[in-house]
Amino acid sequence: MKKYALNDITLIQYIMMIHGSQLGFGLLALPADLANYAGMDGWISLIIGWLLAVIASLFIVQLMKKHPDDTVYDLLPRYFGKPLGAILNCCFILYFLFGFFITFIASIGFFKIEFLPNTPNFLMVLLFILPTYNLVRNNVRVLSRYAEITFWGFLWIFIVFMYPLKEAHWLNLLPVLRDGWQPVFQAVNTTCLSFLGFEIGLILHPFLKHKEHAVKGIVIGNLLTLIIYLGVILICFLFFSPDDITSYRFPTLKVLKIIEFRFMERIEIIVLVGYAFLIIRVWTHYLFAGAFGISRLLGKQDHKRYAAITLAIVLILSTYYKPSNIGLRSMLKIFGKLGWGFAFALPIILLVYTKVFAIFRKGAYR
Amino acid sequence: MGLLRTIIRGKRQSNTQAPKVSKHQDPKPLSTDLDKNVADLQSLLTLSPELITRRLLIKSTGERATLMYLDSLSDKMAINNDVLRPLMHYTVETDEPLIEHIVTVGCIKQATDLAQVELAVLEGCSVLFVEDKATAELFYTHGWPQRAIEDPQMEASLKGAHQGFVETDCQNIALVRRYIQNRELKIKETRVGRRGMTRISILYLADVVNPEVLQELSDRIDRIDTDAILSSGELEEFIEDNPYSPFPQFTTTERPDSVASQILQGRLAIVIDKSPEVLIGPANFAMFFQSIDDYSVRWQVSTFIRILRFMAFFITIFLPAFYIAATTYNFEVIPLRLLLSIGQSRAVVPFPPILEALIMELTLEMLKEAGIRLPSPIGQTVGIVGAIVIGQATVQAGFVSNIMVIVVSLTGLASFIIPNNDMSAAIRLIRFPMMMIAFFYGLLGVGIGMLVLLGHLIALESLGTPYFSPFSPVRFADWKDSFLRLPIWKMNMRPLSTRAVQSRKQAPKRGE
Numbered sequence: 001m002k003k004y005a006l007n008d009i010t011l012i013q014y015i016m017m018i019h020g021s022q023l024g025f026g027l028l029a030l031p032a033d034l035a036n037y038a039g040m041d042g043w044i045s046l047i048i049g050w051l052l053a054v055i056a057s058l059f060i061v062q063l064m065k066k067h068p069d070d071t072v073y074d075l076l077p078r079y080f081g082k083p084l085g086a087i088l089n090c091c092f093i094l095y096f097l098f099g100f101f102i103t104f105i106a107s108i109g110f111f112k113i114e115f116l117p118n119t120p121n122f123l124m125v126l127l128f129i130l131p132t133y134n135l136v137r138n139n140v141r142v143l144s145r146y147a148e149i150t151f152w153g154f155l156w157i158f159i160v161f162m163y164p165l166k167e168a169h170w171l172n173l174l175p176v177l178r179d180g181w182q183p184v185f186q187a188v189n190t191t192c193l194s195f196l197g198f199e200i201g202l203i204l205h206p207f208l209k210h211k212e213h214a215v216k217g218i219v220i221g222n223l224l225t226l227i228i229y230l231g232v233i234l235i236c237f238l239f240f241s242p243d244d245i246t247s248y249r250f251p252t253l254k255v256l257k258i259i260e261f262r263f264m265e266r267i268e269i270i271v272l273v274g275y276a277f278l279i280i281r282v283w284t285h286y287l288f289a290g291a292f293g294i295s296r297l298l299g300k301q302d303h304k305r306y307a308a309i310t311l312a313i314v315l316i317l318s319t320y321y322k323p324s325n326i327g328l329r330s331m332l333k334i335f336g337k338l339g340w341g342f343a344f345a346l347p348i349i350l351l352v353y354t355k356v357f358a359i360f361r362k363g364a365y366r
Numbered sequence: 367m368g369l370l371r372t373i374i375r376g377k378r379q380s381n382t383q384a385p386k387v388s389k390h391q392d393p394k395p396l397s398t399d400l401d402k403n404v405a406d407l408q409s410l411l412t413l414s415p416e417l418i419t420r421r422l423l424i425k426s427t428g429e430r431a432t433l434m435y436l437d438s439l440s441d442k443m444a445i446n447n448d449v450l451r452p453l454m455h456y457t458v459e460t461d462e463p464l465i466e467h468i469v470t471v472g473c474i475k476q477a478t479d480l481a482q483v484e485l486a487v488l489e490g491c492s493v494l495f496v497e498d499k500a501t502a503e504l505f506y507t508h509g510w511p512q513r514a515i516e517d518p519q520m521e522a523s524l525k526g527a528h529q530g531f532v533e534t535d536c537q538n539i540a541l542v543r544r545y546i547q548n549r550e551l552k553i554k555e556t557r558v559g560r561r562g563m564t565r566i567s568i569l570y571l572a573d574v575v576n577p578e579v580l581q582e583l584s585d586r587i588d589r590i591d592t593d594a595i596l597s598s599g600e601l602e603e604f605i606e607d608n609p610y611s612p613f614p615q616f617t618t619t620e621r622p623d624s625v626a627s628q629i630l631q632g633r634l635a636i637v638i639d640k641s642p643e644v645l646i647g648p649a650n651f652a653m654f655f656q657s658i659d660d661y662s663v664r665w666q667v668s669t670f671i672r673i674l675r676f677m678a679f680f681i682t683i684f685l686p687a688f689y690i691a692a693t694t695y696n697f698e699v700i701p702l703r704l705l706l707s708i709g710q711s712r713a714v715v716p717f718p719p720i721l722e723a724l725i726m727e728l729t730l731e732m733l734k735e736a737g738i739r740l741p742s743p744i745g746q747t748v749g750i751v752g753a754i755v756i757g758q759a760t761v762q763a764g765f766v767s768n769i770m771v772i773v774v775s776l777t778g779l780a781s782f783i784i785p786n787n788d789m790s791a792a793i794r795l796i797r798f799p800m801m802m803i804a805f806f807y808g809l810l811g812v813g814i815g816m817l818v819l820l821g822h823l824i825a826l827e828s829l830g831t832p833y834f835s836p837f838s839p840v841r842f843a844d845w846k847d848s849f850l851r852l853p854i855w856k857m858n859m860r861p862l863s864t865r866a867v868q869s870r871k872q873a874p875k876r877g878e
Contacts, residue, residue: 013839115810116695127807131817134825142825149824149838266698273813280817 008209011217013144018057018198018221020147020281023228024103025332026194027275028110028250030229031236035245037187040173040237043230045184049191050226052344057198057218059347064205065214066354072202073296079350079357089297092202095342096290097310099196102335103283104128104314106328107276114253114272125318128280129311135284136291137304140207143288150277151224157274158228160267161235164255168238192344193336194229197282198222199343203289287311394480400497403480404432407493410484417487422450426457426468430497439490441509444471449492449505465494465503473506485563512537518620520787525662530620535565535639538622542569542635545626550574556587558601562594565639566601569625574632576865579648579829583634598643601636607827612795614788615828617653618643624658632866634829648829650863652836652848654789655679660851668851676849678780682793683819685780686723687804687812689773693719695808711767720805722766726774727801729755731794734778835863 009017034042067075072092077085108124116124135146177184201218208214236251248254256268264270291307323331396403404419411417416437424431431453435445448470458467466474477483483493483502490508515537518530531538539553554568566587570580586605595601598618606615619625620642625635628646636645646653655675660668692700693708700708715722733752737745756774760766777797784790796819803811826833836844844861846852855876860866 010839111810115808119807123806127803127811127814131814131821134818134821138821138825145824145832145834145838146821148840149820149834152840263701264699265701269696269699269809273809276810276813277817277820 007139007141007207009141009144009204009207010209011213013141013148014204014208014214014217015221015224016147016151017140017144017204017281017285018201018218019151019224020278021197021200021285022195022222022225022282024194024197024279024282025106025110026229027232027279028252030190030194031233031251032246032248033190034187034233035237035242035251037190038183039179040242041177041179041184042187042191042237043173043233044177045187046191046226046229046233048184048188049195050222052188052192053195053198054219054222056344056347057201057222058215059351060199060201061205061214061218063347063351063354064202065211068211069206071206071292071296073293075350079354086297089293092342093290093293093297095338096286096293098338099335100283100286100290100310101314102328102331103279103286104132105318105323106332107279107283109323109325109328110250111272111276115269121322122315122319125315129315131280132284132287133308133311135280136287136307140204140288143284144207146284147281150281154274154278157271157278158231160256160259160271161232163259164235164239167258168235169241170238172237172240172242173234189336193339195222195225196336196339196343197225197285199339199347200285200289202347203292396478396480396483396495396500396502398498398500400430400432400495403495403502404434406480407434407483407487410480411487420450422454424453424465424468424496425455432495433492434487434495435492435507436487436490439488439508439510440492441507444507444509445492445505449494449507453494465496469494469503469505471505471507475504475506476501477504478502488563510534515541521619521621521624521657521785523621523657523659526621526658527623529622531622531642531644533640533642535567535637538637538642538644539567539569541622542625542629542637545622546571546629551629554580554584556584558587558590559592559594562596564595566595567637567639569629569635569637571629571632574630574860574866574868575634576632576867579831579865580634582830583636583647587636595638596640598636598638598641598645601638601641602645607829611822611826612792613651613823613826613833614654614786614792615649615826615833616645616647617649617786618645618788620644621658627658627661628653630860630871632860632864632868648831648864650828650831650833650835650861651823654786655784655849656847656851657785661854665851665853669849672849672851675784678783679793681780682777682784682790683797683800684812684816685773685777686727686797687800687815688809689769690719690723690801691804691807691809691812694805699809708767708769711761711769714764715767715770716764717766719770720801722770723773723801724798726756726766726770727777727797730774730778831863831865836861 030046031042034045038045064070064072064075067078070078073089076088076092079085080088108121108128111128112119112121112124135143198218198221201214205211205214208217232252236245236255239255240248240251245251253268253272256271257266259267261267287307287310288303291303291310294306295301295303394406397406408417408419414436416439418433418435418437420433422431422433423429433445433449433453452468452470453465456468460467475486477486477493478501483504486504487493490510491504492507494503494505496503512534513532515529515532517528521530529541531541543551548571550572552570552572554570556566556568557563558566568580568583568587583605587601590601590604592604595604602614602616602618603609608615616636617628619628625644625646629635633646633648636647638645655672660672693712697705712719717725733748733755737748740748754760756771756778758771761768761771777794781790781794784793800812800815803815805811807814823834824832824838832839835841836848841862843859844863846857847861855872858872858874859869860871862869
């Protein structure tokens with residue numbers, strides 16, 4: 001029954017994979033978005049968003065606990081029967097693949113603007129497909145190793161971020177809750193979505209070696225993300241004035257632009273290259289989850305082929321279709337809505353369903 | 367890639383389908399007729415003029431016998447003094463005068479099968495057929511041309527031993543045994559190759575090494591079906607995990623002390639007869655940046671040198687790429703003053719940076735290759751030519767810029783300080799695709815190239831153990847002996863990457 005035994009990951013790798021799937025685009029856009037909605041109280045929204053994400057994560061772990069050797073793709077047919085389960089699995093696959101597509105395209109658009117504005121879109125896609133396929137064709141174990149080493153290897157980015165703190169204005173944060181709770185709650189929608197990624201726990205759970213630590217793992221993973229987001233947001237808030245910050249699309253980058261060492265001007269170029277190492281985790285994890293789902297759906301062992309097909313489709317697509325900024329934003333919004341459904345609501349519904357299922361089918365239930 | 371894979375796979379499959387001759391030859395028992403046995407062996411080894419057939423009478427028993435051996439492969443002194451003389455002249459005072467009691471050769475074996483006899487003779491044994499007996503006596507009287515033990519050529523050492531491996535496996539095993547005089551040092555011997563029948567010995571510590579790793583290795587060796595294994599590199603290609611990787615997945619060494627040290631860590635050493643290089647696996651990435659001398663100098667010094675080597679790794683791969691990226695796309699990362707001087711020196715150069723870099727890097731490779739293959743008296747001229755080509759003359763000719771010359775010399779220098787030749791060759795190769803990607807995509811391309819490299823290293827395995835081990839999966843305990851070299855009395859455990867079953871190797875206290 002232990003299908004994934006040869007592929008188990010340690011607790012710390014599990015943590016890093018959860019954390020790695022979360023730490024994505026939010027790092028750049030979050031400060032401006034939060035400032036837009038909640039002003040300088042955005043950090044409170046962030047913490048609330050984190051709390052919600054942790055609650056949803058806990059539901060996921062509870063859901064997975066009953067059948068420790070099942071991914072969500074095995075779980076759904078188990079509860080809903082083959083045909084309905086397959087349809088639900090398709091939904092999950094599409095959700096993950098959409099998550100992959102949107103983060104992939106959005107990040108490429110971002111890197112294109114920052115580095116190579118004149119390069120054709122499909123060449124950029126080709127460039128990013130190389131490392132993505134190189135990673136995603138491996139199993140969970142390799143992905144988790146990557147998540148782990150990049151976390152340790154790129155901690156220096158956050159040290160670089162500390163540098164602008166010498167020009168911090170701590171008064172920016174005061175007064176707390178100047179406009180009351182209303183804007184804070186409004187911003188929670190945005191913050192929750194920057195924590196999206198923990199739903200990878202639906203796939204990862206059977207791979208975890210010591211399943212009793214799953215709760216600890218998923219909470220710590222979320223916590224790491226919170227700490228990093230919180231740090232970045234605070235630095236941005238302290239550095240820019242409350243009115244200034246909303247005028248930038250990516251304040252996180254603007255903060256870095258002021259850093260200049262004698263031996264290296266424009267350190268943000270280097271930081272951005274490092275950021276590519278981190279953000280690739282988000283879409284590779286999503287792509288892995290999707291391709292893995294397809295392989296489970298078709299009853300095949302190897303997910304490599306489906307990942308390759310997906311990437312090829314994306315490459316072909318990118319030659320004909322280049323989403324505009326507005327298109328990207330609306331797609332991100334759609335993904336956000338889907339995220340509410342798949343990552344937050346669905347685990348809870350499923351858990352309730354399984355409880356009911358268990359009560360009604362006490363005897364027959366295996 | 368797919369096409370390549372199918373071609374290679376196809377070839378491999380046809381290989382496995384071919385019948386195995388040597389390993390499962392039809393047993394052909396010896397007969398009791400002396401003359402028939404001799405004739406049979408002679409018919410197997412026709413057109414071998416060095417096959418000696420010596421008929422004789424055993425003095426103790428009065429039986430007729432025939433001694434056969436290949437003259438070129440045998441130690442004639444041993445045959446004359448220890449086999450022929452006792453057989454023909456001495457009598458032994460025992461009830462049953464067995465051959466063992468007469469012949470004064472150390473190792474004697476019996477064979478009942480003609481194939482066994484044939485193989486033994488081809489190896490240099492002398493075989494004695496005795497009248498009315500269906501068994502043949504094999505005397506181990508080998509003697510073949512061999513080289514004396516010398517200082518290792520490729521891995522010179524300042525403080526370590528000055529004995530290097532030679533082309534005879536038993537000598538090499540002896541050299542290793544001198545370091546590990548322990549009954550747990552086991553040797554698993556197999557033969558590979560239908561024609562070569564190369565003897566391959568796996569050396570390991572039975573109570574330390576992980577049995578799964580050992581099993582994996584010997585399975586892989588058993589699966590080889592080829593004519594002959596001529597060198598360690600050939601064997602390596604047959605048994606490595608990822609045949610498409612540019613990185614070496616086994617370390618090779620010609621130093622018995624490094625082999626002993628690796629065996630003590632819980633690794634396996636593969637001694638190949640006729641090859642002066644010993645393979646060591648499972649290997650990990652950090653091993654290729656270590657040398658046995660690291661353990662005999664002060665640990666601070668050795669840590670410094672190891673960090674230097676890792677820097678050299680990055681310089682070799684990324685410096686030319688960074689140069690191209692910075693001069694083609696990302697001027698802004700270079701400080702203004704440096705940028706000005708680069709611009710000044712590049713102003714006269716007609717080529718784009720990529721072409722400039724390719725010309726110079728290829729020249730460097732050519733110089734290196736020329737230096738290796740040329741006989742040493744002519745080899746010295748290469749140095750002079752090199753100094754002209756990668757030097758002031760090319761700059762003055764307006765061919766390349768000053769900065770490029772510095773970049774090329776630095777990459778060359780950096781690649782040469784990596785102690786392992788395979789690794790150094792691998793990274794020197796990787797820098798070319800890196801340069802191309804830098805040309806197309808600038809600094810972001812270099813970053814992505816690094817990412818691909820990292821992803822590849824992480825996914826790579828050696829004998830089923832992670833190749834990039836102390837770094838990924840992150841094992842901080844193993845970092846003591848990776849790019850650092852902490853004091854030896856701190857390294858109480860064997861590295862986790864070897865998956866050794868006995869992990870403690872010394873008491874946690876330093877002797878005082």
